[in-house]
Amino acid sequence: MGMRIVIAKPGLDGHDRGAKVIARALRDAGHEVIYTGLRRKPSEIVRVVMDEDAVAVGLSTLSGAHNVLIPKVCEELIANNMSDIVVFAGGIIPESDREHLYSLGVRAIFGPGTQTNSIIEFLETISKRKESDLEVGVGDNPGWRWD
Amino acid sequence: MGLTIAQRIELAKEGNRRELGKLLSLIESGVKLPINPSNPWVLGVTGPPGVGKSTLIGVMIEEWVKRGEKVAVLAVDPSSPRSGGALLADRMRMSSADSSKSVFVRSLATRNHPGGLIPFLDHMINLLELCGWSRIIIETVGGGQSEIRIVAFADRVMLVDGPDRGDIIQAEKAGIIELADLVVINKSDLPNAQNAANSIKTSFDYSNNNRDKLVILTSALNKTGISELIDVVEMLEIDEERNSLRIKERLLSAWDFLLLSNPALNDILLDLESGRINLDEALSRL
Numbered sequence: 001m002g003m004r005i006v007i008a009k010p011g012l013d014g015h016d017r018g019a020k021v022i023a024r025a026l027r028d029a030g031h032e033v034i035y036t037g038l039r040r041k042p043s044e045i046v047r048v049v050m051d052e053d054a055v056a057v058g059l060s061t062l063s064g065a066h067n068v069l070i071p072k073v074c075e076e077l078i079a080n081n082m083s084d085i086v087v088f089a090g091g092i093i094p095e096s097d098r099e100h101l102y103s104l105g106v107r108a109i110f111g112p113g114t115q116t117n118s119i120i121e122f123l124e125t126i127s128k129r130k131e132s133d134l135e136v137g138v139g140d141n142p143g144w145r146w147d
Numbered sequence: 148m149g150l151t152i153a154q155r156i157e158l159a160k161e162g163n164r165r166e167l168g169k170l171l172s173l174i175e176s177g178v179k180l181p182i183n184p185s186n187p188w189v190l191g192v193t194g195p196p197g198v199g200k201s202t203l204i205g206v207m208i209e210e211w212v213k214r215g216e217k218v219a220v221l222a223v224d225p226s227s228p229r230s231g232g233a234l235l236a237d238r239m240r241m242s243s244a245d246s247s248k249s250v251f252v253r254s255l256a257t258r259n260h261p262g263g264l265i266p267f268l269d270h271m272i273n274l275l276e277l278c279g280w281s282r283i284i285i286e287t288v289g290g291g292q293s294e295i296r297i298v299a300f301a302d303r304v305m306l307v308d309g310p311d312r313g314d315i316i317q318a319e320k321a322g323i324i325e326l327a328d329l330v331v332i333n334k335s336d337l338p339n340a341q342n343a344a345n346s347i348k349t350s351f352d353y354s355n356n357n358r359d360k361l362v363i364l365t366s367a368l369n370k371t372g373i374s375e376l377i378d379v380v381e382m383l384e385i386d387e388e389r390n391s392l393r394i395k396e397r398l399l400s401a402w403d404f405l406l407l408s409n410p411a412l413n414d415i416l417l418d419l420e421s422g423r424i425n426l427d428e429a430l431s432r433l
Binding site: 002004023024026027028029030031032033034035036037038040041043044045047048050051052053080081082 | 164165167168169171172226227229230231232233234235236238239240242245246251252253254256
């Protein structure tokens with residue numbers, strides 16, 4: 001059963017080939033993908049997730065601003081009572097920055113060379129975790145992550 | 148969370164967008180909310196791909212918000228027939244949509260339901276109106292039967308085309324022109340927009356049913372003609388004849404839905420395929 005997923009480009013970053021490839025792959029896997037377009041503020045992304053009643057949001061960033069923008073999206077989701085939303089990220093995010101992002105509730109980070117299949121598997125896994133009430137949302141205990 | 152549907156509707160009425168979003172999903176999944184139909188203001192916007200419908204709606208939203216309206220958009224895109232998934236990207240062209248409190252945009256995919264979205268649209272519109280959205284827009288790519296049926300849920304219909312496309316002929320073939328109250332030629336910043344508008348006007352003059360139809364030029368890019376367009380749309384009176392056409396389309400779609408959700412449908416299809424029964428027998432079994 002397909003999910004509603006927002007694919008977003010936060011901040012001043014004009015590179016969306018990756019986001020579009022992911023969006024298409026998720027569609028082909030049966031999901032309904034809402035693509036935000038380029039250069040969105042964290043608050044706008046949260047708004048899109050809210051209005052569209054999405055289950056998950058994927059943040060694509062290649063500009064180096066991930067340490068600012070991704071935490072902002074996580075914070076604003078939680079502040080808006082949307083702790084159950086699943087956050088995942090992709091793009092150029094160095095290994096050394098990832099632990100911090102995971103600790104904020106990001107559940108997966110996909111770097112260059114990722115097969116689209118593994119993102120689809122990730123989504124299947126979060127759907128199962130949700131069904132079994134295991135932690136997976138941005139506001140839940142950040143223990144579990146996708147590797 | 149332990150809220151009843153009635154409580155959630157109350158929250159949505161108070162402006163809780165999260166609840167509104169969730170209620171719309173409930174409607175999409177087939178739940179009927181206890182809402183009395185009222186008299187929502189609905190505009191259907193359709194036209195061929197690439198003429199700038201979403202961008203135009205984006206700038207129309209800005210103008211409406213300036214005039215104090217609260218605008219909700221239901222942007223309908225097709226689902227992939229193979230995977231059932233959908234790529235919904237209309238809202239990326241409505242950049243004003245994601246920050247103003249007076250705008251709500253929801254993307255909808257068509258084909259995950261038997262008979263399309265049709266049986267749910269009415270309920271969604273009623274919910275939006277109940278929650279104080281004073282202008283409700285339904286956007287869809289115009290071409291096929293299902294799109295006609297979607298715009299038939301609006302009591303005002305605007306057909307958008309671009310210069311130099313000739314797609315208006317396609318729209319005419321599909322029967323959308325009969326349902327439309329006005330035609331907008333967008334991208335008036337490009338050459339030949341005026342020519343396109345003139346040729347459409349001329350073709351309307353030849354037809355008794357279309358003579359009163361307005362043709363308007365806009366450029367969503369330069370934001371020209373927008374305020375005038377809103378003035379015209381606001382002044383539209385609901386046309387009796389077109390309205391009865393639309394109501395007929397609504398009834399037909401409700402009928403389709405009933406047919407496609409009939410539990411015996413698969414068995415009947417199998418019997419038809421194998422030649423055990425003929426069409427007439429299939430109809431009587433339904």
